[in-house]
Amino acid sequence: MKCKRCNNSDKDKFYKWNGSWYCRNCIRFGKVEVNQEIIPPDLTSNQIDTSYVLDYELTNEQQELMEEIDSRIHEKPMLIYAACGAGKTETTMEQISNYIREGKKVGYAISRRQVVLEIAERLSHAFKEVKVTPVCAGYTTEVDGDIIVCTMHQLHRYHQTFDLLIMDEIDAFPYEGNVILQSLAQNACRGELLLLTATPNEQLKEQVRKNEINQVTLFKRHHGHPLVVPKILCMPKVVQYLFLMYLCLKHKDKKWIIFLPTIAQVQQVFHAMKYLCKCSNITSKSEDKEQVMEDLRCGKIQVVFATTILERGITIAGVNVCIVGAEHQVYKESSLIQMVGRVGRKREYPSGYAYILASKKTKEMKQCVQTIKWMNQDHSNV
Ligand SMILES: [Zn+2]
Structure with missing residues (x-):
């Protein structure tokens, strides 16, 4: 059976x-x-203008990567290992355009609902004539489009549907280690598979070593500035909170995301700090996440206290990051890299502050710094 x-x-x-x-x-x-x-869903495909426009010119590295993807996409699944903020979504656009032009179906799947909406927005901004449909909780009345951007969970609707399936942040919860979601994804793709991540897990690295999937890399950010290397500061817990107060008061003109390991700590620190600065908080329990992010974006608030829920997929111009209590077990190397990767993503603000505060230095923190420094090296001859 x-x-x-x-x-x-x-x-x-x-x-x-x-x-x-x-x-x-x-x-x-x-x-x-x-x-x-x-039975695969009965979806339409249209003859449309599939050209796309980007807000910036692609770098040489991005161009080369796109050519490499183009020449090897039919061989086997391909992993695009790209630094946070390197512009990996953009490097898939040429393929997206090619597939739609041939009347084929393109899917873009990602774990989090919030990021589905953000990516759908970016793709419809780039592909003016193409119908981009976000499909996730709250957006399920319309499930057809030229490009379908959906959560991993929604892939169950698209049995044997996609000629090109792009799966973003495949090392993230809940996709990682979830056999059911992985099978749904496998069955949704009838053509080529592109996998994207900034922090590949051991399983992916192993698949690359065994040559089961191809890997291409892009570590240079599109604005050419290096990734921000975090400063690790070891100090007792109480001093960490004092340091936080100092940061928020000293840099009143700057935006901060302050990461704390648990929901309880986020709420505690938020209640203590709300008299000192304009701030808010986001945890998995918050119902107004999008509003809070918008308030931070437009400068209505200065600081957001958050759990790792904000570690990925969020781009805020000019944001700085401080991770408190970083020796906590929720902070794996990949989470630390992702959180620090929120800094310096925009051309107008290519750099910023990234602090890791902890009572002791852990292996994960050291690896995070090592990996970021390694990505910043010149890989052109590799
Ligand atoms: Zn089943």
């Missing part, structure tokens, strides 16, 4: 009902019987 949607063949995960077996493994996406053929 095998489920054609999620590839499950574990018989303990099949249940008999009304004389037929169905798969419990992927039941949250609707009931599917064993051996039931999954």
Whole structure:
């Protein structure tokens, strides 16, 4: 017995009902019987102008990367390993354009809902004549488009649909380690697969070593400035909070995202600091995330206290970052790199402050600094 949607063949995960077996493994996406053929959705494809415009000129590195993607995309799945803020989404646009021009379907899947909306916005800004449809919680009435940007969860709608499937931040929660989502993704793609990340996990590195997937790299940011190397400062907890107060008061003209390891700490520090500066907080429990980010963007507030929920996919011009209590176990090397990677993404603000405050220096912190320094080296001969 095998489920054609999620590839499950574990018989303990099949249940008999009304004389037929169905798969419990992927039941949250609707009931599917064993051996039931999954019918791909009936989607349209249009003859349209697939040219795109970017707000900046691509760098030589980006151009070269695009050419390399173009020449090798048909070989096997390809991993684009690019630094935070290197412009990896842009390097996929040439392929997106080519596929749509041929009347093919393009999917762009990413873990977080917020980032779905941001990417959809960026793509529709670039592709003026192309219909870009975001599909995620709250956006499910329209599920067809020339480019479908969706959360990993929504891939269940697109069985055998995409000729080009781009999967962004594949090392992020909830995709990483989630076998069901991975099978849905596999089954949604009937053509080529592009995988994007700034922090590949061991599994991906292993696949590259075994030559199961191709890898291309882009470590130079599009504005040419190096990645910001964080300063690690070791001090007792109490002093860390004093340092925070000092930062917010001294740099009243600057924007900050202050990361704390737990929701309780975010709320505590926010309540203590709200009399000192214009600030707000974001955790997985916040319902006004988008509003808070907008307030930070437009300068209505100066500081956002947040959990790792903001570590990825967020671009705020001129933002600085401080990570408090960084020895906490939630902070893996990849989270630290992602959080620090929020700094200096925009051409107008290519640099900024990145502090890691901890009571002791951990292996993860050292690796984070090492990896960022390594990315900043000249890789042109590699
Ligand atoms: Zn299933």
